Amino acid sequence: GGREQNPRHHQTLSELQNTHKNLIQIVLLLLIRDSSIIHPRRVLSLSHASSIFPLNTQTVCFASSGSSRKIALMGQREKSSNNHSSRKRGMGRKDQKGGRGFDRDSNKRNQSNDSANVKAASKKQSEFEHQNQFVRKEIDPETSKYFSEIANLFDSNGVDLEERSVICGNALEETRGREYEIATDYIISHVLQTLLEGCELDQLCSFLRNSASVFPAIAMDKSGSHVAESALKSLATHLENPDAYSVIEEALLSICKVIVEKPLEMICNCHGSYVLRTLLSLCKGVSIETPELRGAKSSKALAKRLNLKTSHSDENNLEFSHQGFPDVFSYLLSGILSCSREDMKYLQVDQCSSLVLQTALGLMVKQDDELLEIIPLVLGCNNSANGKEEGVLIETDVAKEILESLKDNSFSHLMEVILEVAPESLYNELFNKVFKNSLYDLSLDRSANFVIQALISHAKNQEQMGLIWEELAPRLKDLLEQGKSGVVTFLLAASQRLQSHEHKCCEALADALCSKNETRISIAPRLLFLDNYFYSQDKSTWEWAPGAKMHLMGCLILQEIFKFSSELIQPYITSLTSMKPEYTVETAKDPSGARVIEAFLASNAASKQKRRLIIKLRGHFGELSLHKSGSFTVEKCFDACNVALREAIAAELLEVKADLLKTTQGPYLLRKLDIDGYASRPEQWKSRQEAKQSTYNEFCSAFGSSKSNFPKNTFVSDASEDAPQDVEVESTRKESDHRPTSGVKRHREEHAKDKNVSFAGGKGTKQKKSKTSEATDKPATKKKPFLSGEMIGKNRYSNKLRI
Numbered sequence: 056g057g058r059e060q061n062p063r064h065h066q067t068l069s070e071l072q073n074t075h076k077n078l079i080q081i082v083l084l085l086l087i088r089d090s091s092i093i094h095p096r097r098v099l100s101l102s103h104a105s106s107i108f109p110l111n112t113q114t115v116c117f118a119s120s121g122s123s124r125k126i127a128l129m130g131q132r133e134k135s136s137n138n139h140s141s142r143k144r145g146m147g148r149k150d151q152k153g154g155r156g157f158d159r160d161s162n163k164r165n166q167s168n169d170s171a172n173v174k175a176a177s178k179k180q181s182e183f184e185h186q187n188q189f190v191r192k193e194i195d196p197e198t199s200k201y202f203s204e205i206a207n208l209f210d211s212n213g214v215d216l217e218e219r220s221v222i223c224g225n226a227l228e229e230t231r232g233r234e235y236e237i238a239t240d241y242i243i244s245h246v247l248q249t250l251l252e253g254c255e256l257d258q259l260c261s262f263l264r265n266s267a268s269v270f271p272a273i274a275m276d277k278s279g280s281h282v283a284e285s286a287l288k289s290l291a292t293h294l295e296n297p298d299a300y301s302v303i304e305e306a307l308l309s310i311c312k313v314i315v316e317k318p319l320e321m322i323c324n325c326h327g328s329y330v331l332r333t334l335l336s337l338c339k340g341v342s343i344e345t346p347e348l349r350g351a352k353s354s355k356a357l358a359k360r361l362n363l364k365t366s367h368s369d370e371n372n373l374e375f376s377h378q379g380f381p382d383v384f385s386y387l388l389s390g391i392l393s394c395s396r397e398d399m400k401y402l403q404v405d406q407c408s409s410l411v412l413q414t415a416l417g418l419m420v421k422q423d424d425e426l427l428e429i430i431p432l433v434l435g436c437n438n439s440a441n442g443k444e445e446g447v448l449i450e451t452d453v454a455k456e457i458l459e460s461l462k463d464n465s466f467s468h469l470m471e472v473i474l475e476v477a478p479e480s481l482y483n484e485l486f487n488k489v490f491k492n493s494l495y496d497l498s499l500d501r502s503a504n505f506v507i508q509a510l511i512s513h514a515k516n517q518e519q520m521g522l523i524w525e526e527l528a529p530r531l532k533d534l535l536e537q538g539k540s541g542v543v544t545f546l547l548a549a550s551q552r553l554q555s556h557e558h559k560c561c562e563a564l565a566d567a568l569c570s571k572n573e574t575r576i577s578i579a580p581r582l583l584f585l586d587n588y589f590y591s592q593d594k595s596t597w598e599w600a601p602g603a604k605m606h607l608m609g610c611l612i613l614q615e616i617f618k619f620s621s622e623l624i625q626p627y628i629t630s631l632t633s634m635k636p637e638y639t640v641e642t643a644k645d646p647s648g649a650r651v652i653e654a655f656l657a658s659n660a661a662s663k664q665k666r667r668l669i670i671k672l673r674g675h676f677g678e679l680s681l682h683k684s685g686s687f688t689v690e691k692c693f694d695a696c697n698v699a700l701r702e703a704i705a706a707e708l709l710e711v712k713a714d715l716l717k718t719t720q721g722p723y724l725l726r727k728l729d730i731d732g733y734a735s736r737p738e739q740w741k742s743r744q745e746a747k748q749s750t751y752n753e754f755c756s757a758f759g760s761s762k763s764n765f766p767k768n769t770f771v772s773d774a775s776e777d778a779p780q781d782v783e784v785e786s787t788r789k790e791s792d793h794r795p796t797s798g799v800k801r802h803r804e805e806h807a808k809d810k811n812v813s814f815a816g817g818k819g820t821k822q823k824k825s826k827t828s829e830a831t832d833k834p835a836t837k838k839k840p841f842l843s844g845e846m847i848g849k850n851r852y853s854n855k856l857r858i
Contacts, residue, residue: 192236199243201229206246223254227262234266235273244278248285256293259286260306267309271321280326287333291343294377307338307383315390319398319408322391328407332414338387339418340379360512361548361611362618388415392432399435400456409465413472423478430473430481448481454488467502471509479515486510486519494526498534498542511545517555524556532567536589540608547615561616561623579630580638583648585609599638610647614654621660628660636671643672646684656691665695676704677711686720693728698744705733705740 205226208214214222227250230237237243251259263286266273273279290306293299314321314331321327336343391411395402402408412433419425431448434457449457460466474482490497490510497503514520527534527546534542543564550560568582569575573595580599581588585606591597616627631651634642642648656665669692672679676692679685693704708715708730715721725731733740 191239192233194233194236194240194243198229198233198237202226202237202243202246206249209246209249219253220255223250224258226250227254227258230262231265234262235269235279238266238273238282239276239279241278244282247282251282251286251289254289256296256299256302259289259293260302262286263290263306264309267306267313270310271314271317271327274330275321275324275327277326280330283330284333287330287337288343291337291377300380304380304383307334307380308386310334311338311383311387311390315387315394318391318394319402322395322402322408322411323405325407328411331411335384335387335411335414335418338380338384340377341418360508360545361615362552384418388429391415392429396432399433403433403435403460403466403469404463406465409469413469416472416476420476426476426478427481430477433469433473447484449484449488451488457485457489458493461497461503461506462500464502467506470506474506474509474513477513482513482515483519486522491522492526494523495530495534498527498530498539499537504539504542508541508545511542511549514549514553517553520549520553520555523549524559528556528559528563531563535567535585538586538589540585540606540612544608544611544615547612551615551618557619558623561619561627564612564616565626575626576630576633578627579613579651580634582606582609582613583642583651585612599635601641605642605645605648607647610651613651617651617654617658617660621658628655628664631655632664632667634671639668639671640675643675643679643685643688644682649684649688652688653691656695662695662697666697666700669696669700673700673703674707677707680708680715680721680724681711681718683718683720686718686724690724690727698741698748701728701744702733702737702741704728705730709734 205222208222209219226246230247238247251262254262263270270283274283290303293303311334314334318331321331333343402412416426416429416433419429427448434449434453436448436450436453457470461470474485477485490507494507494510498507511523514523523546527542531543534540547560547564550556565575565578568578568588581597583605584600584603585608587600587603587606588594588597613627613631616624621628639652643652652668655668672688672692676689680689689704689708693701696704705728708725708728712725712730712734715725729740729743732743
């Protein structure tokens, strides 16, 4: 259901002219055209002709215009177009690998376990796609030559900015009345993209208004979709000027009025679906470069699910680049949903339409009133007034249909977003009517297990955690054996977040990894190599797997474990600190294993236990510091150990200083540990370290407590705050995609800004609260239903963002 990243890679005309066969094909097609028997583009649309004449039709059109010089010119232009920067704008329609959760197979999720739904959806999709067939007119040779000369002029870089703007405006004026033909032309569409990116705002909006009637057809074309996307992106660049809002709003509204007349055609088209998602994001004020727009799960959302974010106050992961056009957004979305009521069951399981619904719901996060109206409609419920009065949002028969559809690939993605944005009342109803008593069976499915991960990570209270625990706790070992360790990871994260069943979770996990007759000293190694252990034939004789890559989910489980109180996780601490020195060094060298060590050093375990692990790394700190992931481990070790060990670490780093300065992370690490000060005046350096530790110990004795968030007896120097965990999850997802894991991309420069960011966030919160209090003082007005399809007021500032 997706387009290729670079869909326009074709052979150039100059390459085709090298063979005698292709020359014969050109001559034959020219003869056909001159005799006015049939349009050359229609020749290529016939099944029997497509196998005989596989040439690009635009090449034929240019060849028919005259001399061989023009043919060579256009062949050269096509080659330069393929090398143009627009080639890098491939609009990925395929799902990102690992984009929706963990436990992702190397293969894609199964498309569906319900073949009837898939056949029905594909049949319906074909019906939508064939409803709107535009007949494309031929582009005359003069127009082709005109745009070719403009392209060559721009490629030569012989035009200044003023002349470029004038040329763009004149060229766009030439497209009037022929927008569809020019935008869907394979070669000229590239030129049109350049024109739209370099023109003035008035010229851009004029083009959009003139092409509004055919905008859906342009967006559904393979070449035209790139033109439509470029136009929307160019609009976004002009939003920095507040005076441009009214002009842009008018242009967007003219496009939306055409789309809402027949939205299903565009929703179910792989190209039109992406353009529509871009349009929704632009109207909402969200950056159109966000990963959610391309079907990828935001790293911030994953960080929040796993409790890796330092603050949970900001649950909105969207990046708002401007204030948006809330009235236009409401008009477009309500029009789409109103026309989709009868076909919703087909749209749920179609990949393209499911992505549109996911984007729309994700953009409405925290708008509870609207979501309570929209989500039941998306799920196929009957939004009757009686049902709302009774407080019933999900009917029983619909709940059964939802349960059956959860194993479909597209619907499972949609359900993840619904669980993420659903208001608490709707989440509770879904939990009780759909998921209750079916958690384990769904956890074993390749698609539905991601939905269970989302359900667990958004559990609202301890009661729900208790119900989840009762269903999954007896089956933890089965889940791990079946490769569904992601469900176990999110279960631990939810237990820690809700402070429910913490001790039971730790005990159940230990029992799943070790039998009652076995010692628990091997818990940590088995988690580090989770798949290797469970796939071994004789688990009782399993040993450390030297050289093997450590299991991503097993390492994440250990990171979650070390967030619990040290009294609950003593077997895990003992197992990690009892590993052989060579095993500890190998763990520190692995990107995932290094995070486990960092999580342990950041826990509230005793300082003696931490030093026991750090001592095993002596002699390898210099080697570790040369790697991106290992450098952070060295920094954590430095913060957690005493002055003597810190001095040993500084000495090792001094030996590799020259090599360390050549790395990205080296200058920061050397500056943070003050290696230059140690090299010039070691005694003064040592005194400074002792003074810092003494100051910290006095602070802990004065303000520390058993409930303090600060680890006891652990030295934390200034600027030792954790790196932003959402960036860490992004690198984790990259590792799960089976990509090279030579290092972990974490920007330590952001550490110094953490306090400022949190302070600014707090200030913003206060401002939001004051605005909310002011709003409550105003008299209440009767609110129109979201799906009424009416524009609410003429003032674009009337609907302020509620996020």
